Amino acid sequence: MGLWAAVKAQRLGMRTILIDSGGLGQGASYGLVGALMAHLPDKWSDKKQFQFDALVALEDEVARLESETGVSCGYRRCGRLIPLPKPHLADIARRHSLDAETRWLTGDRQFHWHVLDKTPHPEWLNASIGEAGVAHDTLAGRASPRRFGAALVAALKQGHHVRIIENNGVVRFDGREAILADGSRIAFGHAIVANGYEAFPLLETLGAPRLLGMPVKGQSALLKAHVDTSLPVIFLKGLYVVPHEGGTVAIGSTSEEEFDEPFSTDDKLDALIARAREISPMLADAPVVERWAGLRPKAIDRDPMIGRHPDHPHILALAGGFKVSFGVAHKLADAALDALAGRPMAVPPSFLLENHLTVARAAV
Numbered sequence: 134m135g136l137w138a139a140v141k142a143q144r145l146g147m148r149t150i151l152i153d154s155g156g157l158g159q160g161a162s163y164g165l166v167g168a169l170m171a172h173l174p175d176k177w178s179d180k181k182q183f184q185f186d187a188l189v190a191l192e193d194e195v196a197r198l199e200s201e202t203g204v205s206c207g208y209r210r211c212g213r214l215i216p217l218p219k220p221h222l223a224d225i226a227r228r229h230s231l232d233a234e235t236r237w238l239t240g241d242r243q244f245h246w247h248v249l250d251k252t253p254h255p256e257w258l259n260a261s262i263g264e265a266g267v268a269h270d271t272l273a274g275r276a277s278p279r280r281f282g283a284a285l286v287a288a289l290k291q292g293h294h295v296r297i298i299e300n301n302g303v304v305r306f307d308g309r310e311a312i313l314a315d316g317s318r319i320a321f322g323h324a325i326v327a328n329g330y331e332a333f334p335l336l337e338t339l340g341a342p343r344l345l346g347m348p349v350k351g352q353s354a355l356l357k358a359h360v361d362t363s364l365p366v367i368f369l370k371g372l373y374v375v376p377h378e379g380g381t382v383a384i385g386s387t388s389e390e391e392f393d394e395p396f397s398t399d400d401k402l403d404a405l406i407a408r409a410r411e412i413s414p415m416l417a418d419a420p421v422v423e424r425w426a427g428l429r430p431k432a433i434d435r436d437p438m439i440g441r442h443p444d445h446p447h448i449l450a451l452a453g454g455f456k457v458s459f460g461v462a463h464k465l466a467d468a469a470l471d472a473l474a475g476r477p478m479a480v481p482p483s484f485l486l487e488n489h490l491t492v493a494r495a496a497v
């Protein structure tokens with residue numbers, strides 16, 4: 134989120150300092166999975182419209198970033214297969230299909246929620262998993278989180294407007310100064326707080342009645358498997374199987390609100406890998422090349438947390454992307470910069486920092 138905001142600020146010619154307590158792009162965004170998943174097309178809302186528009190726009194955003202930097206983001210609108218193990222799920226999927234026809238369109242682009250009798254790729258998705266068929270969504274995609282981050286960093290390093298400070302995080306704010314871990318002070322006109330799950334405690338120091346959000350641990354793995362990179366992502370009950378460039382397939386993710394060791398993996402990941410091998414014959418013997426865990430930022434009202442702090446208008450939030458950050462961060466960064474410039478923000482009201490503060494107050 135912060136990298137996108139800095140890239141967009143640079144393009145606007147704004148003098149910017151990007152401060153990271155660690156190395157750039159090494160937080161939750163340094164994961165393996167990179168699924169770009171749409172919300173279901175039913176019960177349409179401003180939130181679903183925002184995410185749809187963001188997923189469509191990402192294609193051009195990535196093309197521009199790649200042409201500016203020469204760094205591939207490993208992006209592809211590859212679609213998604215969702216096995217339907219029970220007949221009633223096929224009925225629901227057919228309703229989603231009609232919803233998609235009226236909702237998943239923009240200009241001359243139309244995306245679909247097809248309902249198929251059986252898997253179109255039996256070696257990739259085991260036919261016995263979807264007894265009642267398979268839903269095939271053509272909006273979903275994937276990107277390589279690490280390459281994506283590297284492209285954003287490369288874009289920043291090409292320009293001259295963004296000064297980068299690494300391994301020296303913001304500890305607190307004192308008026309219009311940020312106090313860094315080494316005691317130095319950085320004066321600012323506006324500050325965008327975009328430090329993942331650690332944004333919540335930092336924003337709480339500005340006055341919040343209770344916790345504004347929490348970290349949710351996720352575990353994932355990377356397998357070596359030379360599969361066709363045009364294959365769709367598979368999604369089944371929280372399990373993602375994502376084909377990436379370079380002969381790898383990512384598997385994710387656990388969702389753990391309670392944990393002792395945030396950055397290590399355990400038997401919960403083993404179980405996930407075993408499930409992936411069951412549903413995808415191509416992965417049966419694929420060796421695991423990496424296991425990785427990270428902390429997702431989940432805001433109190435679950436939605437992203439964006440915009441000016443009502444009591445400290447020179448400080449803005451850009452956090453809380455939880456499980457969908459990669460598909461929306463570019464659009465949220467635009468919105469944060471609009472707010473900073475005093476323009477209205479084109480985001481659903483539930484995303485506003487002000488809304489999250491209200492929810493936090495009501496929960497006391």
Ligand SMILES: Cc1cc2nc3c(=O)[nH]c(=O)nc-3n(C[C@H](O)[C@H](O)[C@H](O)COP(=O)(O)OP(=O)(O)OC[C@H]3O[C@@H](n4cnc5c(N)ncnc54)[C@H](O)[C@@H]3O)c2cc1C
Pocket residue numbers: 134135152153154155156157158159160161162163164165166167168169301302303304327328329330331332335350351352353385386387425426427428429430451452453454455456457458459460
């Ligand atoms: C296992 C797993 C799988 C996931 N899969 C997907 C997926 O398929 N698709 C998807 O869209 N999302 C996915 N997510 C969620 C996604 O990774 C996160 O929502 C996203 O990375 C959050 O981005 P961020 O910029 O808010 O935070 P981060 O990427 O965590 O970045 C925060 C940055 O702030 C820095 N920082 C922290 N504290 C300070 C401070 N005090 N001062 C300065 N800097 C600081 C950190 O060093 C870090 O660089 C997954 C997450 C996990 C854990």
